[in-house]
Amino acid sequence: MYLMIDWHTLFVNDLNVAYALEIALRTILMFAFVLLMLRLSGKKGVRQLTIFEVAIIIALGSAAGDPMFNKDMAILPSLLVFAIILGFYRLLTYIAARSVRFESMLEGDPMYIIEDGMFTLQEESDNTFAKDEFFAEMRAESIEHVGQVRTAVLETNGQVSFFFYPDGEVRPGLPVLPKPYSKRSKIIKTHGDYACAYCGYVESRGNSGQCTRCKHEEWVEAIKTLRIG
Numbered sequence: 001m002y003l004m005i006d007w008h009t010l011f012v013n014d015l016n017v018a019y020a021l022e023i024a025l026r027t028i029l030m031f032a033f034v035l036l037m038l039r040l041s042g043k044k045g046v047r048q049l050t051i052f053e054v055a056i057i058i059a060l061g062s063a064a065g066d067p068m069f070n071k072d073m074a075i076l077p078s079l080l081v082f083a084i085i086l087g088f089y090r091l092l093t094y095i096a097a098r099s100v101r102f103e104s105m106l107e108g109d110p111m112y113i114i115e116d117g118m119f120t121l122q123e124e125s126d127n128t129f130a131k132d133e134f135f136a137e138m139r140a141e142s143i144e145h146v147g148q149v150r151t152a153v154l155e156t157n158g159q160v161s162f163f164f165y166p167d168g169e170v171r172p173g174l175p176v177l178p179k180p181y182s183k184r185s186k187i188i189k190t191h192g193d194y195a196c197a198y199c200g201y202v203e204s205r206g207n208s209g210q211c212t213r214c215k216h217e218e219w220v221e222a223i224k225t226l227r228i229g
């Protein structure tokens, strides 16, 4: 089998100066319409998006892209798609503002990740929750170990809200820095406070074995540093 690739058709095809200028005009127009559309949607910024908002952006992007470079695509049908997306978006947010159930169907629910300085267990069985990503999130907030955190909630836009223990109530906890966490082990030789590498439960122990809370067997030496910054 010999595969013939026509490089000219692949890269250039019928591109010429006139067509290139038309592409420039189409792109500028569509870009301006996308900007206008996003302003009309009422969104202030897009640092964090809910699933619902991502769906809107994808739909919008695909409607905007074709008329930028496809000679056979007129701009008006795309604008019609924009108007429909905007109208639909407005309708769904209108309903969501009036129905808690509909809102949670559309955007999901906030999820407790840490309670009382430990990872919650019922959410942990949910495989969609990535712990290493969450550890990175904690480090970004200058959190050194889970014992500093009373409660953490994963919001529907992907952001995590942290609520801290006051200094006097910080307890020994599971370190989230890569170096100490990578030293987790099933073997415990010396007596001390150890945090379950899975759920963050801290026990004073001198031998290996299962976590009394979640039955996992990997341990990390607990630390009790205070939160600074």
Ligand SMILES: [Zn+2]
Residues within 6 Å of the ligand: 196, 197, 198, 199, 200, 201, 211, 212, 213, 214, 215, 216
């Ligand atoms: Zn555990």
